[in-house]
Amino acid sequence: MKKVRIGIIGMGRIGKIHYDNLKNKVENTEVVSFSDPFFKESLEIPNLEVEALVSCKEVDAVIICSPTNTHADYISLCAKHKKDVFCEKPHDLSLPRVIESLQEVKAAGIKLMLGFNRRFDPNFLKIKKLVMDGKIGEPFLIKITSRDPAPPSLSYLKSSGGMFLDMTIHDFDMARYIMGKEVTEVYAVGGAFVSEDVISANDIDIATVTLKFEDNTMALIDNSRKAVYGYDQRLEVFGSGGMAKAENNNHDTHTLYNEIGAHSSLPLDFFMDRYTSSYLNEIKSFINSIVLGTNVSVTGEDGFQALKIGIAAGISIRENRPVKINEINQLQSIL
Amino acid sequence: MKKVRIGIIGMGRIGKIHYDNLKNKVENTEVVSFSDPFFKESLEIPNLEVEALVSCKEVDAVIICSPTNTHADYISLCAKHKKDVFCEKPHDLSLPRVIESLQEVKAAGIKLMLGFNRRFDPNFLKIKKLVMDGKIGEPFLIKITSRDPAPPSLSYLKSSGGMFLDMTIHDFDMARYIMGKEVTEVYAVGGAFVSEDVISANDIDIATVTLKFEDNTMALIDNSRKAVYGYDQRLEVFGSGGMAKAENNNHDTHTLYNEIGAHSSLPLDFFMDRYTSSYLNEIKSFINSIVLGTNVSVTGEDGFQALKIGIAAGISIRENRPVKINEINQLQSIL
Amino acid sequence: MKKVRIGIIGMGRIGKIHYDNLKNKVENTEVVSFSDPFFKESLEIPNLEVEALVSCKEVDAVIICSPTNTHADYISLCAKHKKDVFCEKPHDLSLPRVIESLQEVKAAGIKLMLGFNRRFDPNFLKIKKLVMDGKIGEPFLIKITSRDPAPPSLSYLKSSGGMFLDMTIHDFDMARYIMGKEVTEVYAVGGAFVSEDVISANDIDIATVTLKFEDNTMALIDNSRKAVYGYDQRLEVFGSGGMAKAENNNHDTHTLYNEIGAHSSLPLDFFMDRYTSSYLNEIKSFINSIVLGTNVSVTGEDGFQALKIGIAAGISIRENRPVKINEINQLQSIL
């Protein structure tokens, strides 16, 4: 079988994860080049300019792990050169640019997969399957807790698009994914509680978001940029026939019992440990969709919907009112 | 020591719990009479008219377990006759009547304790203690899940004041109690999903409520009138120094492992099993406050605040907007 | 219905538990007298000599909670006066006296129930039911952990009959009860590790016991007179179709997560808290067997078998070899 030849744009933390997975753990594929002006290690493959990488005939598909504000442009470039694309979330911070590049993707007939890796986590996959199989009946409410162990750097924060587009966007996607329904309205509250840098970046670091779906069922999301006890990633879905929940993955399974209590391990505290298998499953899924000629499992539309929810959440918190996704749709039609 | 002589108004489920606890498990007290026109069993104490019971010289304190719409009137009566009162939640559905009767209580100098029994549950007491002792640092967010096993009867629903005043009011009180702060704003969403009767009663049966406290910290509450897996009563508090949570009490501690999975017990499914010790601790606390001449642990003001939050939640869901508690204060000043 | 009139011999900790349960929580019964020369509180019922209590016409059944070395004699006395008996474990430390009194019980046609209260604990009842219902297939191995929070007093230790007859006897009974088979061989190891008093009493305080059942399936028991983390009472059964286990009952369901770990509650640390419901269920079962004229649920034979296992365990540890129950049977035939 012919191998899928991959070029990776951006060899930061996430780019490196994809590189290692593709190199050592995914069949039918080969990383042939990358592009990262700041990457100094030797990788035995050439470090090219983006344009050169995308236009190269030896490249079948491109993985975009560069800063968010380049995503839409590089997607457009891939469309131009008819290369399939896997793009890290979010698609872009600019709604018009997202729409434009989605149209180019469609016109070019290339594949575009968005990097919502958590969909591929074994815990959340199990919950999705239980919901799909009707094990909790009709789902009424999904609750997602997502708390980082520590806030990112100030420089990262400044270009992140804000907590809702950088962090909560994973949860917006998860809510849509698990419930299998579209969100129609968003209400958000929050503030800057745990990080000085967040205040400098004019951002928030703790927030709760209420989502309404099209059938009036609900989601409750709570986020924090900092949790001293580790990376807290849980969810539960409540329905007419039961409830399903996913707990954290911990460092180990020990418990110590002594005179003062029972003591056990904390959650894994870094996203690369916590989501090791989800990153691998995700990129396997992308390669498979190319090899088998099937649809990607996380579409451009998925990224677009999550983005709109994130924008609505930002308006909600600024204006202290529930915001309808339709308002964003109208906004987009004006742009 | 002289015993505290108690009269109980209303010998329904809750009245009977207080009666049994006072009779068999609380020291320094004696139930001397009760009032319930529909109660047919023999209890070896006289069944009196309410007026007769409250005015009786042999009664030191009155426990009000009659329907909600009688609470304020009976509290007024107790104030008139200078009898200390323990009143089941909520105080009343009418804000003016609550205010009036609180003024009478104050003028009469009697004790008034509200029946928020969950404050006395060992799990939630432990969480309160952890928060008070600074074990989670500064608390930013409290999340409360409260789901009943099955909806009440249509007749109950019709006179209940609606889910927020009948059921969520426990959670409003719990949020204030654990966080030790006042609520300033309320946003609620919900609908009728699980019960035909709820629709007939023009009520809702699943809802989520977002509370803002005075310092912009938050609460997320979710309720359901029906959970097929039992009585789901959990909470967690997240803060700068950690997180504390309380899980359900289950039927037993077994787990069965077989070819298809690991299987264990469900939560206790009836409030009388789940909150056995909280009801006992609560009424002991009331008796103690009389015996020792100390303040009651759950005040009329506590009941009043919870009621205002409940009223705000009702407005929020009808008008689909966040509602400030100040609006209720202004409302009350007009009344 | 005529009430079962009870006399209680011995009003120590256990006697008081039975008294309170019978008085407040068991229907169709009445405690009419007790016998305890050292009991000074007033109980509103007469404190009689043992002979007077047992022979009294107003007494239908006797509950024996006096020191172990009196059990067989008082059982004989009850047989003489045709009174049904509930006797705390163990039946007696003397095998001939046990046999003799069992013969008298049989000849008199009275009921004799042994106080193996743990059979009535909801956790262990659930395990028994799972095993009986075939949920784990054919049971091959039962493992029982039973550790006390702290050793008893030296005076108690001296008259206790040793750890195997005083403490492990509960586990011997539990192993027979859950597995539904007879034990044929016993191997024990252990020593005095945690208590000076235990050394003075020439006893052991930590031991493990291996039992073989008639079909060569097995039990592993481990005991300690002291566990600093509380009263540890767990078991598991492994079979051809799965495994079932019962965990401890804890003080509450909280977990605190902070920088150093996740911290939760310890097991309930006193047998009266841990086995509250088992004591109640046990005595209800006894009263029911009298009211309904049915067989008792824990028989004299059950007590006798557990006693023989305990005696065999003592020989095993002294002689460092597996000991067959048949050896005890032969021993008994010589006596």
Place this chain on the structure above:
Amino acid sequence: MKKVRIGIIGMGRIGKIHYDNLKNKVENTEVVSFSDPFFKESLEIPNLEVEALVSCKEVDAVIICSPTNTHADYISLCAKHKKDVFCEKPHDLSLPRVIESLQEVKAAGIKLMLGFNRRFDPNFLKIKKLVMDGKIGEPFLIKITSRDPAPPSLSYLKSSGGMFLDMTIHDFDMARYIMGKEVTEVYAVGGAFVSEDVISANDIDIATVTLKFEDNTMALIDNSRKAVYGYDQRLEVFGSGGMAKAENNNHDTHTLYNEIGAHSSLPLDFFMDRYTSSYLNEIKSFINSIVLGTNVSVTGEDGFQALKIGIAAGISIRENRPVKINEINQLQSIL
């Protein structure tokens, strides 16, 4: 830094694990050849005769994953050619051959590490650390449960040396490792309960073993060749200051609550999933000991002691008596 050049003898399941780990996940090393007459895949490294592999100048160290009955011979060969050795457990089934080859290892001054990979499992490492740090005080009792999901093939069983030397030997090592003490006496019971093949192989498939350590503290081990609910690998240590236990690693962290109960995932059911990180940590430790010139973490002596316990367990079950390790020492002196 010069890389440690490795030759692997035996490219079965375990050999392949070491190969993959060394190739992709361990620094400072390189697999340069292997020897396996039955291995047909292409690995880009030469498949040599054993003698050629061991004697090759390009090989610094040898990993022995061939059938047990070749281990001692290949260790001798490595000693002859002064190659460091990592050898899978057990060292050999023949005590004289073990002793002989250990003497050759010593004389040659090569490193010999035994493949007790479970010592490197994060759960058990944590327990070891807790014990070493005195967190449970003086350890009195270790309990180890080790149950395989399904019995091996008849052919494997026939050359395995029996359950004690093939399977329980891991637990014998674990008991010594965690407790940090030598075993002095062994008592085993068991039988063939779950597998027809085991009967054909004249072996047992369920057993419990009681170990006494030099200070009379104890171990309880229970094994089964088959557990329908997966690979059950737990242990607990009880001591004067507390208790520490390690639970299984499960497939995921979900729980489903419905009308009939709470349902969650089973243990990982294959040793390669369960012990992924322990195999990696183990081989890293071996490579490190060569690179840094330090002692290996699991010595030939460790393998020898575990083997003697296993032989004693076999005698114990045949002769139905406790067997002292000294008996094996005397046996060995006769050989």
